[in-house]
Amino acid sequence: MAVLRLPFAKFQARLGQRRTALFAAGALALGVGGAVLYAQIEGDRGIAPIASTGDFEVTGIEVNATGKNADEARANGWREAQRKAWEKLWSTNGLGGGKAPALDDGTIEQMVSAVVVENEQIGPHRYIARLGVIFDRARTGGYLGMQGQIAHSAPMLVIPVLIQGGVTSVFETRTPWQKAWAEFRTGQSVVDYVRPNGGGSDSLLLTAGQVSRRSRNWWRLVLDEFGAADVVIPVAKLERQWPGGPIHGSFVARYGPDNRFLGSFEMTAESEDKLPAMLAQAVQRIDGIYAQALAAGQLAPDPTLNTxxxxxxxxxxxxxxxxxxxxxxxxxxxxxxxxxxxxxxxxxxxxxxxxxxxxxxxxxxxxxxxxxxxxxxxxxxxxxxxxxxxxxxxxxxxxxxxxxxxxxxxxxxxxxxxxxxxxxx
CATH class of the missing domain: 3.30.70.100 (Alpha-Beta Plaits)
Known part of the structure; x- marks a missing residue:
């Protein structure tokens, strides 16, 4: 997926802090050499989370535009996508609901900070594409009727657990589930996610076995490493019907040191190339479950972690x-x-x-x-x-x-x- 950004788009990345010295000290105490420790954390691991801000992102906008030439057709397609995205953004975030207020193309363009090209076909006089539009929160919030600060959760450490082929993994290898969470734009969410990179010592500290531990002292040590107050555990289980065939996914949203259940759902991807899109949609739905839990007061940090x-x-x-x-x-x-x-x-x-x-x-x-x-x-x-x-x-x-x-x-x-x-x- 190619990403085209306007010059004034600015994004800041938030990464959890990690200290590998903790593991080096533990390895020496157990008599394990440094070379063995390095062998446990080397390899093709780690996916850096994308930069996230509080901007609004609208994806999956379909356009079919024409023009005197390819450039004009593309420009017309982008303007059409921005208008459709504005209407969709208003329907989901506007205080008044209903139909979006009519704004001219120039005003809408001033609110747009980036255009994401998900798929496009360019002809001599036609432009067919599926686009995403990112609106700057500072410029758009006033039109949406938003005032003041939106209440967010405490920092929540994300441990994405994937079950496929009878194997449960987190950061031991790069997985499509980890990639989906790394590419999720957390700026629009009310949940303050702390997403580990997954490389280096992360693969030793954050494992599938960690989510079953109940020791508050150990969890406090883990959370302090990443500057988090509590933990959320999104679980994905993928079952392939046959090679190259449909992929059935079962998704569960869990949280806290006691691995408590919040909600679940199922989805199906038609083929392997449709899997990334299904996982991206699943991340958004799980984020919605966590947002509902936050509104209901269920996502507050566990008080036993600080006693x-x-x-x-x-x-x-x-x-x-x-x-x-x-x-x-x-x-x-x-x-x-x-x-x-x-x-x-x-x-x-x-x-x-x-x-x-x-x-x-x-x-x-x-x-x-x-x-x-x-x-x-x-x-x-x-x-x-x-x-x-x-x-x-x-x-x-x-x-x-x-x-x-x-x-x-x-x-x-x-x-x-x-x-x-x-x-x-």
Whole structure:
């Protein structure tokens, strides 16, 4: 498809930020060499999204014009396309609806920022084409009766999932579904889409398996990489009836870290060469589903993505029951009167403290930090999980609130539960 633009057309691209250093660090931690990591992300991947602005685009305008010569026929066809596009734009965006107000060709031409040639046939005196017309929002908004700013959604990361031939993919290879989303002009949508390029580290981070994960911490990490507040997951499933024959498409609009369903529909392309047009239309319909969900208040960012992890009280009770009675109490019963008096005066209690341990050094650092807190009589590990969350048993002369405050004073981030603490740097 050739694109012809007028000189004053300006477009700005918005691309999500990516940092491959995250994956390099993870690969080194797992003992994977840099050459192996590069082999996982090299190849023919990535489709850069087209530049998008808030301009209005009207596509699929059919014209059949004549003239004294080919140039005049083409000019007449373009003017006819601009008039038809204006009428179509008014019917879909005008506040008054009904028939578009009559404007002369010069006024309409001033509102047009670009003409897109989808298909054309040029003869000596005839011009037959299917065109698209892009109207400048600043020049056109006043005629459409639009005032003020249009409410948009929060930035939404787009993960286009394609299922075909029994294989589910996102950015592992270039797909027609990814291409359709990359070519979608998001400027007219009320949804603020964040479209990844798909190359480099994107193919490692954004996979089909990612959409089934429920960890808020992991999703928060992914969304922060692209500057998004939440995620939308448009899914396309293509089934080919026979080689070169019709292609049946099933499309589903999903969103959020819980992969929630919003809507679905089906479409059919007559042949392989009709597939791009079908996918482009499917993207527009899915965008309409997301727009309706936004208007209904269903597309708001998931609040759980911004909350701190909380400890389930049932899990706390199970851990305490498994640990059994505190050894400090047993020692107090077996010791003499002096020890009993000391224990009573100090009112020592035993608490469970969970702490994040990405490596062995974190275990030693956490034990040293807790033992250095005033009032801590003993601190010993009961469960160690390198790369996860370990558990220690702490005997402290005081209440749990006081222990939590003392740890915060040392720079720890503390989450307090019922008789248990979760600490991390």
């Amino acid at each position: 701190q992890p909380q400890i389930d009280p049932k899990l706390i009770d199970a851990i305490v029951a498994r640990l059994g009675p505190a050894p400090a109490a047993q020692q107090a019963q077996a010791s003499g009167p002096a020890a009993s008096a000391t224990a009573s005066a100090a009112a020592a209690s035993t608490f469970t403290v969970q702490f994040v341990t990405p490596d062995a050094a974190a275990v030693d650092a956490a034990l040293s930090g807790v033992r250095s807190v005033g009032g801590v009589q003993s601190a010993s590990t009961t469960s160690i999980a390198i790369g996860g969350t370990s558990i220690m048993r702490v005997t402290y002369a005081g209440e749990l609130d006081a222990l939590a405050a003392a740890l915060r004073a040392q720079g720890w981030k503390v989450t307090q539960g019922s008789g248990v603490l979760l600490i991390r740097r």
